[in-house]
Amino acid sequence: MKISTEMVEYIAHLARIELSEDDTETFRIQLEAILDYIDKLNQLDTTGVEPMVHTLDLRNVFRADEVRPSLPPGASLANAPEHTEDSYKVPAVID
Amino acid sequence: MSELYELSGHEVRSRILRREVSAEEVTRSLLERISKLNPIIHAYVTVDAEGAVARAKEIDSRIADGEKMGELCGIPIAVKDNICTLGMPTTCSSRILENFSPPYEATVVEAILEADAVILGKTNLDEFAMGSSTENSAFGTTRNPWDTSRIPGGSSGGSAAAIAADLASMALGSDTGGSIRQPAALCGVVGLKPTYGRVSRYGLVAFGSSLDQIGPITKDVFDAGLLLNVIARHDPKDSTSAPEPTPNYVAGLKTDMTGVKIGLPSEYFGEGLSEDVESAVRAAAAKYEELGAEIVDISLPHTEYAVATYYIIATAEACSNLSRYDGVHYGHRTERKSDIIELYSRSRAEGFGPEVKRRIMLGTHALSAGYYDAYYLKAAQVRALFRRDFDEAFEEVDVMLCPTSPTPAFKIGEKASDPLAMYLSDIYTISANLAGIPGISMPCGISPDGLPIGMQLMAGTFDDEKLLRVAYAYEQATDHHLKRPAPDALQDRKDAG
Numbered sequence: 027m028k029i030s031t032e033m034v035e036y037i038a039h040l041a042r043i044e045l046s047e048d049d050t051e052t053f054r055i056q057l058e059a060i061l062d063y064i065d066k067l068n069q070l071d072t073t074g075v076e077p078m079v080h081t082l083d084l085r086n087v088f089r090a091d092e093v094r095p096s097l098p099p100g101a102s103l104a105n106a107p108e109h110t111e112d113s114y115k116v117p118a119v120i121d
Numbered sequence: 122m123s124e125l126y127e128l129s130g131h132e133v134r135s136r137i138l139r140r141e142v143s144a145e146e147v148t149r150s151l152l153e154r155i156s157k158l159n160p161i162i163h164a165y166v167t168v169d170a171e172g173a174v175a176r177a178k179e180i181d182s183r184i185a186d187g188e189k190m191g192e193l194c195g196i197p198i199a200v201k202d203n204i205c206t207l208g209m210p211t212t213c214s215s216r217i218l219e220n221f222s223p224p225y226e227a228t229v230v231e232a233i234l235e236a237d238a239v240i241l242g243k244t245n246l247d248e249f250a251m252g253s254s255t256e257n258s259a260f261g262t263t264r265n266p267w268d269t270s271r272i273p274g275g276s277s278g279g280s281a282a283a284i285a286a287d288l289a290s291m292a293l294g295s296d297t298g299g300s301i302r303q304p305a306a307l308c309g310v311v312g313l314k315p316t317y318g319r320v321s322r323y324g325l326v327a328f329g330s331s332l333d334q335i336g337p338i339t340k341d342v343f344d345a346g347l348l349l350n351v352i353a354r355h356d357p358k359d360s361t362s363a364p365e366p367t368p369n370y371v372a373g374l375k376t377d378m379t380g381v382k383i384g385l386p387s388e389y390f391g392e393g394l395s396e397d398v399e400s401a402v403r404a405a406a407a408k409y410e411e412l413g414a415e416i417v418d419i420s421l422p423h424t425e426y427a428v429a430t431y432y433i434i435a436t437a438e439a440c441s442n443l444s445r446y447d448g449v450h451y452g453h454r455t456e457r458k459s460d461i462i463e464l465y466s467r468s469r470a471e472g473f474g475p476e477v478k479r480r481i482m483l484g485t486h487a488l489s490a491g492y493y494d495a496y497y498l499k500a501a502q503v504r505a506l507f508r509r510d511f512d513e514a515f516e517e518v519d520v521m522l523c524p525t526s527p528t529p530a531f532k533i534g535e536k537a538s539d540p541l542a543m544y545l546s547d548i549y550t551i552s553a554n555l556a557g558i559p560g561i562s563m564p565c566g567i568s569p570d571g572l573p574i575g576m577q578l579m580a581g582t583f584d585d586e587k588l589l590r591v592a593y594a595y596e597q598a599t600d601h602h603l604k605r606p607a608p609d610a611l612q613d614r615k616d617a618g
Contacts, residue, residue, distance in 0.1 A: 034482070041440060041485040042447075042462070043478055044470040053482060056540055060483060063541055064429045067499050070506070077501030078508060080331050080361070081557025081582070082318045087360040101224040107454035114449050119461050 027065065029058040125150035127605075129340040130196040130291040131347055137184070137195040144184070144195030147290070148177035148239050151197045155241065155288050158611055163263050164273075164283040166202050167210050168242035173197065176239045183237075191236035192351050198233055199289035201280050202243035203250055204335065205324035206230055209240075213326050214258035215248045217452045217472025227324020228359070229293060229335050229352045236351045241289055244279030248474045249443065250300055250328045252276050253546050256537050257476040264533075265308060267572055267606040271530040274304030280338045281308040285573075286611060291348055292338040297329045298431050299525075299550025301336045302562035306525035306575020309564045309604060311592075312338045313345040316583050317557035318363035320349075321356030327442040329435040330361070332554040341602050342563065342593045346370035349585065368586050374593040378412040381591060384419035384518035389549055395528045401566030401574040402524050405595060409522070412594055419518060421510045424552060426503055428544055431551040433487050433500035440484030446472060479540060504555050511556045515581040520591050522578055524549050525562040529572035549577060559585045561592050564601040573604070 034054045038045045045053065099112050108115040125147045128136070136142045152170050159165050180195050200206060203213045205223035207230075212218045226234075234240070247257035255263040255278035263278040265271040266286035273282040277294030281304035284292050294301040296314035305312025313336045320335045327333065337348035349370045356362040385406060390399060406416050448454040448468025455467035473481070487496035514521065526546060536543045553560040558579055565576040580588035596602050 033486075037482050037486050037489070038466075040489060041481050042444075042465040042469055043473070043481065044463075044466040045478075049475075049478075053479060056479060057483060057486070059541055060432065060544075061486075064433060064496070067426060067429050067433075067503055070423075070426065070503060072499060072502035072506070075502040075505050077498055078505035079501055081508065081555075082361060082363060084318075084361065084363075089357060097224055104224060105221055105451035107448060107452070116449055117458055117461050117464055 027058070027061045029054050029061065126154045126287045128290060130193065130344040133196050133290050134194050138190065140184070144177040144180040144239065145174060147195060148173050148197050148241070151241060151289065158286055158288060161264065161269060161612060162266055162282050162286050162288065163261055164244055164279045164286065164288050165199065165242045166212060166214060166245050166260050166279070169209055169240065172209070173239050173241050180237055180239065192347060193233055193236040193238035195237065195239060197239045197241045197290050199241050199244045199280055199283045199292040200230065201246055201277050201292070201294050203246060203295060203326040204230060204293060205326070206240065206243065209243065211243065211326070212260070213249045214246045214260055215472065215474065215477070216259045217446050217469070219453065221451055223324070225324065228321035228356045230324065232352050232354065244277070244283055244292065246279055247276040248477050249326065250276040250295055250297055251439070251476050251480055253299070253303055253543055254536070255279065256533065257474055259474055262533055265530045267309065267610055268530065269610070269612065270532060271572070272307070272533055274307035274526070274530065276300040277312070277338060278304045281305050281310055281312065284308065284310040284338050284340055285606060287605070290340070291344055293335060294338045295325055295333055295335050296554065297332045297435060298554050299547045301338060302550050302560055302575070302577060303526050303547060305338055305562040306577070307530040307573065309573025309575070310338060310340060311342055311345050311561065311563045311602065312336065313349065313561045314553060314559060315349060315353060315585050316363070316559045318361055319559070319583070319585060320352050321354065321359040321362045323356055323358040329438040330442060331438060332435060342589060342596045343371060343374065345561065346374065346589045363583070365583055370586055370589050373586055373590055375590060376412070376594045376597045378409060378414040378591070378594050381414040381520070382518045383409055383414050383416050383591070384514060384521045385416060386419055386421045386424070386514070386521055386523055388421050388424035389523035393527050393545070393548070394524060397568045398524045398526070398528065398574050402522065402576045405565045405576050406522055408595060408598060412598055417518060419514050419521070421514060421552065423503065423506050423510050427507070427551045427555065428548055430500045430503045430507070430555060432483065432544060433496050434504060434555070436480045436484030437487050437497050438484070440481045440488065443477070443481055476540070507552055507555045511558055511581070520578050520580045520588060522576060525575040525577040529568045529570065529574055553579050558582055559588050561588055563592055563596060564604065566601060567604065
């Protein structure tokens, strides 16, 4: 499959990864080669095959809705690059 | 008498319990060897010498008090650095988590500490476990102890190199597409990927959640069973943890192979397999016949589609899992931000290495509008065909025997610029992850270049016990697992890339 520069830029935008021009071209070439290889899956007829997303015979796993101990706010925030006493700090999202 | 650092985990435990040696002496012996060799091998990214000695002393005093000790009493263990350790850095060998210190303990870490193990430190990996050589680590490549100009395999290359160079008595790794078994093969040690769901993933930094599984990397098969005994348990904190009861994995180990049927999948002995690896694995099959097993040829017809299927499913899951690295909750945050989108995309651009970016991009594409059916859905369908292949094969045979890796350890830099060539080095290990079945790699020979060769055994879902039994029988009948790198191999090679 042909991958254009615009497609790489669009994927990078969806993935929230800023790319330099050089990165964009390298990834374009590499993604094209990898996707070409992956196209071999189309040799297989999978009509009617139930997709398998998970290997265990487990369905919904529920637990009782009870309050249990959890991480205190201080421990949850300890690794945050910027935070206040009880919240994460981010640039303004809404003007 | 052998040095304390050379002992297997079970030997360490019995010597300590017989009071022939203290836990502190064993731990100090390993720490001394680590301080001498880690600068060359670079197996560890974090060594907790102080914590390990304090822990060993505490174990010694509890032994002196006559306490009943756990199954891993005094055994010094290395933990792959994508498994959370409370208060000890857990970096995933990524810049984005360089300063991350987990606020909780992974379930497996809780389990080994309850069993009275000593944690020596955290081992190097390909960033976020994405790779087959540790060359993708942000903190430098681990060297293969058999030849320091070569890679140790990956992604659990640090753990495998630590066992091969006697820098730990046991180790934990994780395996998404071969990341325990391939480095175990390339470093000449034992590596077990248990059945998916057998070991809790709580506290394992997620890569491909339907594929990831934690497992032991050890000096022999008995140790792999011993460590699995401790870490295999149902965990309510992991909703994909299996409720099936866990047997005692070392109780049933025996050497008689009468009545055991071993299949050789013909697709695993084709193009791309090195002659040295093939002849070593075929010799292992002959050894099993001598031991009373029946060897039959079988077919896993979809094998050639494994790598393509895997690189859709694993990257799709990865791009979703890695969206949590946003420069807000934890991890690296860019200095150059004017709005929230820039905060995300620049923090991630600065924090992730090229292979992680490549896989996030591939997964994002595979899941994006207009491509989902062609890629992700198609791969999930092919995955069902893999499972069917294995289910049918295991109706005929007890286990399968095949190579772990097509070649012995390759040179540093050899495949670094060609992602697809690197992906294809996982061709024999990926299928077990797609099907969720257990697999073990163990040493079965040495190449003419003096490099270890590994063979792989695979069994059906939750047949981990049978898998260990068949592996143990071979190990007891051979001495490949006792071979170690020559001491003069353990030095820095100037020709290393």
